[in-house]
Amino acid sequence: MRKNFLRRGRKQNFSGSETQDQEKQIVNAVNLLLNYAFEQRTSEIHIEPRRQSGVIRFRIDGILYDVKRIPVEVSAGMTQRLKGMARMNVSEKRKPQDGRAEFIHHDREIYLRVSTIPVVFGEKMMVRLIDPIRLFRPVDDLGFASDELEQYLTLIARPSGLSCLPAQPDAAKPPRSIRR
Numbered sequence: 001m002r003k004n005f006l007r008r009g010r011k012q013n014f015s016g017s018e019t020q021d022q023e024k025q026i027v028n029a030v031n032l033l034l035n036y037a038f039e040q041r042t043s044e045i046h047i048e049p050r051r052q053s054g055v056i057r058f059r060i061d062g063i064l065y066d067v068k069r070i071p072v073e074v075s076a077g078m079t080q081r082l083k084g085m086a087r088m089n090v091s092e093k094r095k096p097q098d099g100r101a102e103f104i105h106h107d108r109e110i111y112l113r114v115s116t117i118p119v120v121f122g123e124k125m126m127v128r129l130i131d132p133i134r135l136f137r138p139v140d141d142l143g144f145a146s147d148e149l150e151q152y153l154t155l156i157a158r159p160s161g162l163s164c165l166p167a168q169p170d171a172a173k174p175p176r177s178i179r180r
Contacts, residue, residue: 022077023077026074026077026078026080026081027081029074029077029078030078030081030082030085031103033045033056033078034103034105034110034112034127034129035105037058037129038105038110038129038131040058040060041060041061042058042059042060042129043059043060043128043129044058044059044064044126044127044128044129045057045058045059045125045126045127045129046058046059046064046124046125046126046127047075047078047079047082047124047125047127048075048119048124048125049072049075049076049079049119049121049122049123049124050072050121051121052072053069053070053071053072053075054069054070054071054072054074054075054076054078055068055069055070055075056068056069056070072121072122075122076122076123078125079116079122079123079125082101082112082114082125082127083097083099083114083116083125085101085103085112085114086099086100086101086112086114087099087100087101088114088116093118093122093123094118095118096115096116096117096118097115097116098113098114098115099113099114099115100112100113100114101114108131108133109132110129110130110131111129111130111131111132112127112128112129112130113127113128113130114126114127114128139152139153
């Protein structure tokens with residue numbers, strides 16, 4: 001009888017073909033996670049180990065949502081799988097690391113920026129999903145009002161051009177002193 005690796009509260013025996021089954025389940029879980037996150041228009045996935053379970057969180061439109069609690073073993077397995085995909089040192093758990101990976105979602109290549117940081121109960125991982133198609137949009141789709149769009153087009157037509165200073169996705173909130 002095949003044991004479900006994602007089942008809560010069961011100690012797993014890592015030996016022989018059972019280990020291969022568990023590795024396949026981790027691979028499937030990571031693939032499902034990446035595909036689901038992309039469909040939800042997630043910009044970041046956070047996998048955070050806690051004392052008794054792991055937490056998967058998604059950043060959607062600048063807000064971090066708790067999505068799922070998972071067993072510690074699954075959290076560690078998913079972290080190891082993503083580190084391998086990003087060509088990071090899988091055995092290094094005490095130093096922060098960064099890496100890059102890609103995955104295919106319905107014939108579209110999606111880029112991943114992966115970073116880990118050691119925490120008390122393991123490694124915290126952040127995966128940023130980058131869709132090249134969403135990065136380049138026509139000017140009409142940027143959400144400008146008609147008069148703002150006209151002003152913008154006038155500014156970028158100047159010989160000196162226009163300088164844009166993009167911020168990180170999580171830096172979209174104004175400072176506390178400016179909030180209303």
